Amino acid sequence: MIQLLIDNPLLLLFVVAAIGYPLGRIKIGGSSLGVAAVLFVGLAIGSLHPDLKLPELVYQLGLVIFVYTIGLSSGPVFFASFRRKGLRDNLFVVGMLVLAAAITVIVSNLLQFRSALAAGVYTGSLTNTAALAGVLEYIKSTAPRAALDQLLAEPVVGFSITYPAGAVGMILLINVMQHIWKIDYAAEAPRLRDAYAGATNKKLDNRTIRVTRPEAAQATIQELIDRHKWDVIFGRMKRAGQLSLADGQTRLNTGDLVSVIGTPDDLDRVIGYLGEASDERLELDRREFDHRRIFVSNPKVAGHRLRDLNLPQQFGAIVTRVRRGDIEMLAHDDTVLELGDRVRVVTQRKHMDAVSAFFGDSYRALSEIDILTFSLGLGLGLLLGMVPIPLPGGIVVKLGLAGGPLVVSLILGTLGRTGSMVWSLPYSANLTLRQAGLILFLAGVGTRAGYAFVTTITQGGGASIFTAGIVITVVTAVAALWIGRWLLKIPMGLLMGVLAGLQTQPAVLGFALEQTRNDLPNIGYAAVYPVALITKILLAQLLLALLR
Numbered sequence: 001m002i003q004l005l006i007d008n009p010l011l012l013l014f015v016v017a018a019i020g021y022p023l024g025r026i027k028i029g030g031s032s033l034g035v036a037a038v039l040f041v042g043l044a045i046g047s048l049h050p051d052l053k054l055p056e057l058v059y060q061l062g063l064v065i066f067v068y069t070i071g072l073s074s075g076p077v078f079f080a081s082f083r084r085k086g087l088r089d090n091l092f093v094v095g096m097l098v099l100a101a102a103i104t105v106i107v108s109n110l111l112q113f114r115s116a117l118a119a120g121v122y123t124g125s126l127t128n129t130a131a132l133a134g135v136l137e138y139i140k141s142t143a144p145r146a147a148l149d150q151l152l153a154e155p156v157v158g159f160s161i162t163y164p165a166g167a168v169g170m171i172l173l174i175n176v177m178q179h180i181w182k183i184d185y186a187a188e189a190p191r192l193r194d195a196y197a198g199a200t201n202k203k204l205d206n207r208t209i210r211v212t213r214p215e216a217a218q219a220t221i222q223e224l225i226d227r228h229k230w231d232v233i234f235g236r237m238k239r240a241g242q243l244s245l246a247d248g249q250t251r252l253n254t255g256d257l258v259s260v261i262g263t264p265d266d267l268d269r270v271i272g273y274l275g276e277a278s279d280e281r282l283e284l285d286r287r288e289f290d291h292r293r294i295f296v297s298n299p300k301v302a303g304h305r306l307r308d309l310n311l312p313q314q315f316g317a318i319v320t321r322v323r324r325g326d327i328e329m330l331a332h333d334d335t336v337l338e339l340g341d342r343v344r345v346v347t348q349r350k351h352m353d354a355v356s357a358f359f360g361d362s363y364r365a366l367s368e369i370d371i372l373t374f375s376l377g378l379g380l381g382l383l384l385g386m387v388p389i390p391l392p393g394g395i396v397v398k399l400g401l402a403g404g405p406l407v408v409s410l411i412l413g414t415l416g417r418t419g420s421m422v423w424s425l426p427y428s429a430n431l432t433l434r435q436a437g438l439i440l441f442l443a444g445v446g447t448r449a450g451y452a453f454v455t456t457i458t459q460g461g462g463a464s465i466f467t468a469g470i471v472i473t474v475v476t477a478v479a480a481l482w483i484g485r486w487l488l489k490i491p492m493g494l495l496m497g498v499l500a501g502l503q504t505q506p507a508v509l510g511f512a513l514e515q516t517r518n519d520l521p522n523i524g525y526a527a528v529y530p531v532a533l534i535t536k537i538l539l540a541q542l543l544l545a546l547l548r
Helices: 002-005 009-024 034-044 054-081 086-111 115-125 129-143 144-178 185-192 214-218 221-228 262-273 313-317 347-357 370-383 400-415 428-457 461-487 492-503 506-516 520-546
Strands: 205-211 231-240 243-244 259-263 275-277 289-295 318-322 327-330 340-350 388-390 395-398
Touching: 002 009, 009 034, 009 428, 034 054, 034 144, 034 340, 034 428, 054 086, 054 129, 054 400, 054 520, 086 461, 086 492, 115 129, 115 144, 115 461, 115 520, 129 144, 129 340, 129 395, 129 400, 129 520, 144 428, 144 461, 144 492, 144 506, 185 492, 221 262, 231 318, 243 492, 259 262, 259 327, 262 275, 289 347, 313 318, 340 347, 347 428, 370 400, 395 400, 395 520, 400 461, 400 520, 428 461, 461 492, 492 506, 492 520, 506 520
Parallel strands: none
Antiparallel strands: 205 259, 205 275, 231 243, 231 259, 289 340, 318 327, 318 340, 388 395
C-alpha cells in the first residue's frame, strides 16, 4: 500500500484530503481543527516512509490560489477600514506580531532552536500557513542543497507541533477575559451603530408606514434620509389608491402609504418621524409591481455601482436588497455589485423578464471562472513576490508565493474591474477555490515533513517545541487583550475580530461571532487580516536571517 501511494502522488493527495477533511469537522470542547486537520493527516501518512510525499508543486499551487482568493474578497473591506480606525488597528497588530517575534527569539535562544525550527514555531504559534510557505521559499533560495531536505522539514515540524496551541489558546484566553471583564455584547453593539454602520445589522424587515406628519412632506425622500441618517430603502408607495415606486426625488404627502426596508431599530426611527405603522402590506400586492430574486451573472454589470446602471430610467425598477453569500444588505446607490450576488428587484410585471436578462440570472454562468483575469492576476502576484526587499543589515526578504499574490489581489479586489476585465470572482467560486487551495497546501507540506516530524517527537524534542509555542501564543494574546481593551479602548466585539485577524485564524473568528451575535468581529478581522498576513511572512523570514 505504501509503495502504491509513493508511485501515485494524486492518489496520495486524495487519500490525505479524504481522511483529513472529515476529521477536522469533529468538535472537541466546542472547537475543531477545521481544514488544518489535513496537515496532521499528511504528517501521519508522510511519517510512514521518507519517500511518501507529494510533489512540491502541489503545495505551491494551493498556496497561491488560497491567498489570491482571500485578497480578492478582503480588498474592499480592508481599504474601507482606513476611513475609520483601520490605521490604528493595523499598527496595533503589527506591534503585537513584532512582540511575538521578539519572544520567539528569546525562547529559541534559551532552548537552542535552529533558525528554521524557530521560524516554524513562530508561524505555528500564530497559526499562519502563508508565513510558513514564505519560510520554506526563503530556505530553498538560501540553503545549501546537501542540507535542503532537513532544513525544509524543520519549519513544518515546528509549525505542526505549535499550531494546536495557537488555535485553541487564543480562544481560551478570550473566553476567560470576557468573563473576568463581564462584557455585555448586547449593550455594547447599539453604541457602535454610528461608528461601524452595518456591523450590528440583524435580519432586514419590510414595513408599511402611513404618513401622518405634515413636516414629512417638506423634503424629498433622499433629503430626509441624509438629514436623519436613516439606513433604509424606500420601495412601493400608494397614493390615492395608485401604486408606484418611491425614489430619492419623491415627496411624501400626508395619507400616503410607503413600504420601507431596514432593520427593526431603523424602521422604528422612520415610523416615529413619518407617522405610524400600517397593517396593510404593500409588498404583498403583486398585481402590478412584482419582486424577484435575480442572480448577477452578467460580467457587464459586475463591478458597477447601482446608480450607474440606471435601472429606474431603463426599466422603472429599483433594487432593495443584495444577498452576498449568507449576508443580506440594503441596496444603496453606491453599492457595487459582484458576480454571484442575488439582488431583489421591484418593477412592473411586464418588465421583470427584461430586468432578469439584464442581470444575467444564470446559475450556470456563475460556475464559469474568467480564466484570463484569474491567471493574469495570479501572474502579476507571482512577479511581485519575486521582487527582493532590502532591509537594514544587508538582509533581503521577498513577499514570495504568499505575499505577492495577496498584495495584488487586494488591489484588484478593490478595483473590481478595469474596463471590460472583471477581477472579482463569484462568491461561491471564491470559497470553493480558497478551500481547495488550502487543502492542497496543507496536504503537500504535511506529507513532505511527516517523516522528520515523527523523528523529532520520538527523539524527545517535541515537548520543548510545544512549550515554546504556548509561551509565544499566551504572552502575545494577553498583551493584545490588555492593550487593545484598556489602552486603545477598542470595543471587545471588534477587538476579538482584530485578534482573530492577528492570528489569521478563522476558528477564533467563528468563536467571536458566536459570542457577540453581530458582525463587529467580521469588521475587525477583515480590517487587519491582510496586514497581519504580510507582516508574518516578512517577520518569519527575518527570524531565519537573524537567528543564523
